[in-house]
Amino acid sequence: MTAKIIAIVNQKGGSGKTTTTMQLAGAIARRGNKVLVVDADPQGTATRWAASADDEIPFPASVVGLSAANAKVHREVKKFVDDYDFILIDCPPAADSPVPQSALLISDVALVPIIPSPLDMWAAVGIKQVIQNVADFNDTLQSRLVLNQCQPKTTLAQECLQVLPEFEIPLAKTQIQHRQVYRQSAVFGQTVHNLGNKATAAISEVENLADEVLEILGIATKKKKKKNS
Ligand SMILES: Nc1ncnc2c1ncn2[C@@H]1O[C@H](COP(=O)(O)OP(=O)(O)OP(=O)(O)O)[C@@H](O)[C@H]1O
Ligand SMILES: [Mg+2]
Incomplete structure (x- = not known):
């Protein structure tokens, strides 16, 4: 097997890189795949996340620092x-870190989680340059912005919609809302899948993101396709 590699990047801190990495890694592993999370951030958040799991219910993917x-x-x-x-690389924040660029060199997909607030988005636009620079060496890299911490029942503020095209990176269909269960699953060293009924909506978001990423990678998902489509 040759692993498909997914890098989760954004030089802006706190945009949801580790959350996206861990939820997605867990979801893909739950589908019967062997998944490695590369914790490329000296903060070690992904490592601590997995280490918080009970011995009886280990985090479904391996983590290496x-x-x-x-x-x-x-x-x-x-x-x-x-x-x-699959290998998912959780990259550190900080514009001057060489890690995102290095990770993107060998990645099939780059996911850029962003919080849809103008300040967060302005601070994140610089990732466009990193991805464009890497494209000279890795011309098959596919990138998506993933809106994270969206507020329920509100449409995106006009200012955010204006900033989005500046990224020149397509927007993932799946959006992740702001939900407590995302924080709670980190405390338990798990994904939202382990949190029962209260996590139903979050589980479906994470599963949709997994479907979308696998589709980008050209890997058929387990969902039944509609007839004649
Ligand atoms: N969709 C969400 N709903 C609620 N809380 C969230 C969501 N996504 C992330 N968070 C919380 O926001 C904080 C930052 O998220 P996270 O650590 O994933 O970001 P990060 O980009 O990895 O940060 P850093 O740049 O420091 O590595 C965490 O406390 C996390 O639990
Ligand atoms: Mg992080």
């Missing part, structure tokens, strides 16, 4: 590609 590799993280990740179906 590779932040020390810095600009060479792509070389380190390559060592794992034959052993996993």
Whole structure:
């Protein structure tokens, strides 16, 4: 097997990189895939997340800390590609970190979680340049913005809609809303899937994101297709 690699990037702190990484990694692993999370952030949040799980119910994906590799993280990740179906790389914030660029060099998909507020979005637009620079070396990289922490029942503010095109990165169909269960699942070292009925809406968002990412990768999802389509 050769792992498909998904990098989760945004130099803006707190946009939801680790949350997206862990929920998506867990969802894909639950579908019977062997999944590795590369914690490329010296903050070690993904590592701590998985370490918070009960011994009886371990986090469904493995986690390895590779932040020390810095600009060479792509070389380190390559060592794992034959052993996993999917590798998700949780990148650190900070515009001057060489890690996102290195991770994107070997990635099939880049996900950029952003909070749809003008301040967050302005601070994140710089990721466009990083992705465009990498495109010279990795011309099959596909990128999506993923709106995170959306407020329920409100449409996107006009200011946000104006900033979105500046990214020149297509928007994922799936949006992640602001929900307490996303925070709670981190405390338990799990994904929202383990939180029962109160997490139904979140589970469906995460499953939709997993479907969408697999579709981008050209991997058929388990959902039944409509006849004649
Ligand atoms: N959809 C959501 N609903 C509610 N809380 C969320 C959601 N997404 C993220 N959070 C919370 O927002 C905070 C930041 O999220 P997270 O750690 O995933 O961001 P990050 O981009 O990885 O941050 P950093 O740049 O520091 O690595 C966390 O407390 C997380 O639990
Ligand atoms: Mg993080």
